[in-house]
Amino acid sequence: MKVFPQLQVVVAERQTNPAYHLRGSLRSSEQNCLFKFTLAGEGRFQVGRKKYCLPVGYGFLCEINDPATSYYYPENGRVPWDFVYLTFSGPAATAMTSAFLRRYGPVFQLPPDIGFISEIMTWQRHDQNEMHFAPAEGARIIAGLFAALSQSKVSLDQSDAGFTLVQETRQLMRRNLHQFCNVKFLAAQLGVSREHLGRVFKKQTAQTPYQYLQRQKMLEACRLLKETRLIQKEVAVRMGYNVPAHFTRAFTRIMRLTPSRFRAVGTIPAQ
Numbered sequence: 001m002k003v004f005p006q007l008q009v010v011v012a013e014r015q016t017n018p019a020y021h022l023r024g025s026l027r028s029s030e031q032n033c034l035f036k037f038t039l040a041g042e043g044r045f046q047v048g049r050k051k052y053c054l055p056v057g058y059g060f061l062c063e064i065n066d067p068a069t070s071y072y073y074p075e076n077g078r079v080p081w082d083f084v085y086l087t088f089s090g091p092a093a094t095a096m097t098s099a100f101l102r103r104y105g106p107v108f109q110l111p112p113d114i115g116f117i118s119e120i121m122t123w124q125r126h127d128q129n130e131m132h133f134a135p136a137e138g139a140r141i142i143a144g145l146f147a148a149l150s151q152s153k154v155s156l157d158q159s160d161a162g163f164t165l166v167q168e169t170r171q172l173m174r175r176n177l178h179q180f181c182n183v184k185f186l187a188a189q190l191g192v193s194r195e196h197l198g199r200v201f202k203k204q205t206a207q208t209p210y211q212y213l214q215r216q217k218m219l220e221a222c223r224l225l226k227e228t229r230l231i232q233k234e235v236a237v238r239m240g241y242n243v244p245a246h247f248t249r250a251f252t253r254i255m256r257l258t259p260s261r262f263r264a265v266g267t268i269p270a271q
Contacts, residue, residue: 005093007086007138008032015043015081021072030064032087033097035145036071037110037117040082045071045107052107054083060106061149063097069106088142096146102206108149116141116148162200165190169201173213177220180240183209218254221247225263232259 036043037059045052045060048068054060062069064087073081110117119141133141172186186209187194201209217239224235236247251259257266 003092004090004135004139005088005096005142006090006135007088007133007141010084010086010141012039012082012084015073015083016077018073018075018077022070023067024062024065024069025067027065028067031094032064032089033062033093034064034085034087035059035061036083036085038081038083041079042074042077043071043081043083044074045069047106054107057111058107058109059083061097061100061108062106063094086141086145088138093142096142099206100146100149104149104153108152110148110152116144119144162204165192165197165200166204169197169209170212173209173216177217178238178240181213183213186213214250215254218251219269221251221259222255222262222266222268225259226266226268232263235259 036045036054038054038056040056042056043054045054045062046069047062047066052058052060054071060071168190169186172189173181176185183197184194187197190197198208201207201212205212221235221239224230224238225232228235230238232248233244236244239247241247241250248259251257251262255262255266255269
């Protein structure tokens, strides 16, 4: 169970004092992740010089000890800031938080009827009472949080032109795995500049088109090594490598095994 995200606390709180100002730079000893969601009033969240308003329905995600972050009650605040927050920890929690921050940024808008928020609201009847969660239940709650955060972004993704471009790029890559294919070719086929494709793809996937294409080629090479009797040189040619040594170097760098060793002991990884 230690590999699961570990839920630590779920707290509902009200702040009215401008002195409430918590900074990640002063919390280096805390190895927790935090999600805070506004129920009433308005708060503030800051990353570097970028400031975000947190009205009702908005929340933020961060690592508590990130020195670039802070959150606070606004100096000119006139109504209480009511919020609920969760803290959670563990390698899986940190990895999930880091991935979401890279992909979506720190601030999310969640409808009050989304499953995760609705569940939290039912806990208000336990006000002033401590609630205990088994590890599996805590992991389920954290999974619900990330599912809600992901769901909140799906409609935005799918209406975004960048999302469509990335989907088309991936489809084009899959159709051209067995022949020469580079970013310049992909951009030309899609009618965009190589620079634009690179920027959009990196923003949407946190990978460059080249990195994604190389991994897809090596995954297909894994399948050929395991499921066919093609010799290594033939697999290299199938993947667009005229020089087998170049294929071997690329395969070893990405899969952490040589092609021959992979054929002997490896297993085809997930996409």
